[in-house]
Amino acid sequence: MRPYGCIADRVMLRTITFWNRGVTCVLISYGLKNFTWLLGILSVRGKKHGGLGVFSAKSWNYAAATELLWMIHLKKDLLWIKWIHGNYLQNQNVWEIQGRTYDSWMWRQILKVRDMLINKFGSTDNVKNAIEGCFSKDKLKLSEIYMCLIQPMPKVSWFSTAWDEFLYPKHSFILWLACNQRLLTKDRLCRMGMMSSNQNQCVLCCGHQLETSKHIFFECQFSADVWNRVMDWMRFRWRSCYWDLIISWYSCNLKGRGPLRKLKRMCLSAAVYMIWDERNRRIFQGKMRDPSQIFRAIRLSVFTRVLNVSSHAHMIDLLEVL
Structure with a gap:
């Protein structure tokens, strides 16, 4: 099989549709190789910051995993959370426990996100303070976590x-x-x-x-x-x-x-x-x-x-x- 990159270089991206205040906009005729810079802007920048206001799926997944991590930290009264504490944590701290090779793929990904957060914010306490700042009316907002994770850009x-x-x-x-x-x-x-x-x-x-x-x-x-x-x-x-x-x-x-x-x-x-x-x-x-x-x-x-x-x-x- 030919690698995906070789095929992608030969494919022209004819239309990309995005929603803009109730209006569908169509972007026409850009090759994939020359479109990579645009995808970078699309992924992280809002319109006020020079982009097109399209969310980054990668950063959104990190935000969702952060929300799960916080629910585990708070020991939410949910069956899956109880299972995590009973099988993986066993009275250990979710911020300190190390992953094992035979752990489930999802649990290892949550721990990877935890390590990424600690590296990004410097310490566990800083991570907790950042997540606590994402609450609105006593409810953790996924969109606020997302905005906290992406790099802030200057407004244009x-x-x-x-x-x-x-x-x-x-x-x-x-x-x-x-x-x-x-x-x-x-x-x-x-x-x-x-x-x-x-x-x-x-x-x-x-x-x-x-x-x-x-x-x-x-x-x-x-x-x-x-x-x-x-x-x-x-x-x-x-x-x-x-x-x-x-x-x-x-x-x-x-x-x-x-x-x-x-x-x-x-x-x-x-x-x-x-x-x-x-x-x-x-x-x-x-x-x-x-x-x-x-x-x-x-x-x-x-x-x-x-x-x-x-x-x-x-x-x-x-x-x-x-």
Whole structure:
């Protein structure tokens, strides 16, 4: 039989579905080899910390085993707990007993988790204090244990910009990739050894500029034209075509849930998505559109979203004014 890794490298992961506030999002066409970094982010990071908010199954299993360990420590009045104390512990301390080769697989796994907890928190007393801090209304919460076990990550400033509930899920995903500098631009493909250095020019502009994420959004002459049209439409008072400045401005100055702020966030996500889509069309299909056509597509996506979401019907009047 061929090893799994050889097969996995040849399989394309076409769709991954995850639940996001009642909306199913579909992530399309990423190879497994180039998807490992994304799985790492998915496994441990919440959306506010730069991830997609998907739980790590491994860490969740550790949390469940920790809950079992605590029930054994408290000598809960359960048949299985009594069996553990009668057959394995026999008046010994669960925090000190050593496993034996003929013990059951499940018991040995619980002891492994115990040792992992002691190594992580430094001592048995620290483990007990950490678990006691996971109680809510006198009940041990599995989700709190999980959050205690995973590594804390710093919050990202662009969380509300990328994950506004008003945005199209596919737009949010591409914007999230751009904010994490994880879009497969040609400069990244060259560093990964998947493309030669003489093929790394941007396909959107006429010059021979290196295709990077920051160049595409929006230092490129083509994308800058599109973004300037969007800023004119939304009547931006502050203007820039530099990605870091745009994200910083959105994060600091466009907080809140006002209708105009939501529209501006939607315009950014739609512009990023449409420009990335145009880049892919030119590379893979040989089709080209001019900036005015891209801008019309952005406007159409915004109007379609507003007209089809009844709870945001008041935005129609705002769009008519713009």
